[in-house]
Amino acid sequence: MDAKQVKVLQLINAYRFRGHQHANLDPLGLWQQERVPDLDPEFHNLTEDDFNETFNVGSFAIGQETMKLSELYDALKKTYCGSIGAEYMHITNTEEKRWIQQRLESVVGQGSFSQEEKLTFLDELTAAEGLERYLGAKFPGAKRFSLEGGDAMIPMVKELIRYAGNSGVREVVIGMAHRGRLNMLVNVLGKKPQDLFDEFAGKHDETWGTGDVKYHQGFSADFATPGGDVHLVLAFNPSHLEIVNPVVVGSVRARQDRLGDQDGSQVLPITVHGDSAIAGQGVVAETFNMSQSRGYRVGGTVRIVVNNQIGFTTSNPNDTRSTQYCTDIAKMVQAPIFHVNADDPEAVAFVTRIALDYRNTFKRDVVIDLVCYRRHGHNEADEPNATQPLMYQKIKKHPTPRKIYADALTDKGAIELETATALINEYRDALDRGECVVKEWRPMKLHSVDWSPYLGHDWTVDWANQFDANRLQELAQRVCQFPESHKLQSRVQKLYNDRLAMASGEKMLDWGMAETLAYATLVDEGNRIRITGQDSGRGTFFHRHAVLHNQGDASTYIPLSNIHDKQGTFQVFDSVLSEEAVLAFEYGYATAEPGGLTVWEAQFGDFANGAQVVIDQFISSGEQKWGRMCGLTMLLPHGYEGQGQSIPRHV
Secondary structure, eight states, X not given: OOHHHHHHHHHHHHHHHHGGGGSOOOTTOOOOOOOOGGGSGGGGTOOGGGTTSEEEOTTOOSSOSEEEHHXXXXXXXXHXXXXXXXXXXXXXXXXHHHHHHHHXXXXXXXXXXXXXXXXXXXXXXXXXXXXXXXXXXXXXXXXOOOOTTOTTHHHHHHHHHHHHHHTTOOEEEEEOOSTTHHHHHHHTSOOOHHHHHHHHTTOOOOSSSOOOOGGGOOEEEXXXXXXXXXXXXXXXXXXXXXTHHHHHHHHHHHHHHHHTOTTSSSXXXXXXXXXHHHHHOHHHHHHHHHTTSTTTOOSOOEXXXXXXXXXXXXXXXXXXXXXXSGGGGGGGGTOOEEEEETTOHHHHHHXXXXXXXXXXXXXXXXXXXXXXXXXXXXXXXXXXXXXXXXXXXXXXXXXXXXXXXXXXXXXXXXXXXXXXXXXXXHHHHXXXXXXXXXXXXXXXXXXXXXXXXGTTOOTTOXXXXXXXXXXXXXXXXXXXXXXXXXXXXXXXXXXXXXXXXHHTTSSOOOHHHHHHHHHXXXXXXXXXEEEEETTTTTOTTSOOOOSEEOXXXXXXXXXXXXXXXXXXXXXXXXXXXXXXHHHHHHHHHHHTOTTSEEEEEOOSTTGGGGGHHHIIIIITTHHHHHOOOOOEEEEOOOSTTSSOOSSGXXX
């Protein structure tokens, strides 16, 4: 192969690997991007004399085998150094990389949108900006954690829902923190503006519980898409950043299990992160680590980072992280990362579609890094100039995303200036009326979780707690049976022999057999059981052995899953080595599955301490704050087997 030809292929590869480092991502232009020598043709000994020469472009997916170097160089810059910076060459799976290259390179990194779609994006940017301005004028100084600067999140999420509905998704569960949450509630989920105004004015109509601040509230609605209605859920959450992510994924897994959605094609999780939080909070890494594990996978999560380049008052990346990008944590699971300039709504919509298609095709997590800014302080009473003077001098002069896009459409002749003005006035009038402003909103009739059978009870209510003794005897025999070909380890074989003796009344029941029988009575009546925890299949104290391991071929057998054909599902999973994310996941699962028994088992001693935020903020207070019920059961071993205390004073 000609030496110059080799250099051309190396140039293509350089852009695939490092083009994102030269991409136009920061709306404010404050990023100091280091020059990457690999992206200069001269680095590869390609001179101006070579620009008119024609070369083979190898696997560059532009749809032609050869190109002039000048045309190829221009295509590479458009594809990888425009408003989108794509990071995907860390992925080891060649098929995934080729797929992304095809989607990006075939259209030189630029989506094609109809006039109607462009007008929709402008309308949604108008709504995002209009709500914030309206609230700022109506309730000056009140905390609302404005989305301004990151307005593109609203058209992004709505496009994601529309596109998901077209691909067969029937439910979307969203988790996010405070930034832009009120905007999401009103402009995506269809909460009535008047209800929000009443909350600002302190007109709470709560006959139960303590309530919570408005930017912790959840919501549910149905959303019309061309592919059918989609049920939307915005999860309730506390101020503890990122902890809602595993809660959302757990809720999604429960919904998928209920629908028999084994590949995750019908229920989609979306998690919205902050740039400082996604890099700083350890629960993010825990949740990523769960994404492909048996007990927790949901067919991939679409993760959106509202990267406003600041965390409260801290904006120096040397203080907030030890990586180039806040999203580098996602590389631990080889997730592709699409950085995108939030002032370019068409680029945002383009990567949104690619991200969802990637998730649906490969059933893996994907990250969109929405690079934006924060127009005000951390909250509206804060003074950001005290700590970020240069950034806020720039922000003060910077036009809003809506104005930038409206001007661009006007300059191209796509719309008249009057059209953009009319959209502003129409939205403000709708807010004045206080009625729902989301055209796609529909009253709920899909997939809502029904907790009504459990309402209005207290601890003194009697329940049917008797079980037929003869049937219990039969179940005791059934849970001790396994195929003859399934050879057990000698200690496990003795344990099961002892259980057979217990079943016939020759021995007293021990804890392991009693627990197994309790589960058997539930699945026998058609109830679902899910147990997770570290080493829960065997049991930390060698007592459960719900999963039997064949000593010959390492296959497994679960007696409790094989009682009879019409029994309830019995699942037991050894969890990843985490308490916080796993317990949060199981809380989310239990909130979306009223009819079953969901159990999380702390492995040892006081290990549950690692999940204290979940216990405090969700399990013990969720019903009181948000009216969210949850049937989660926690097994907390604390020394009764003789070695459960890791530190005695903590027990």
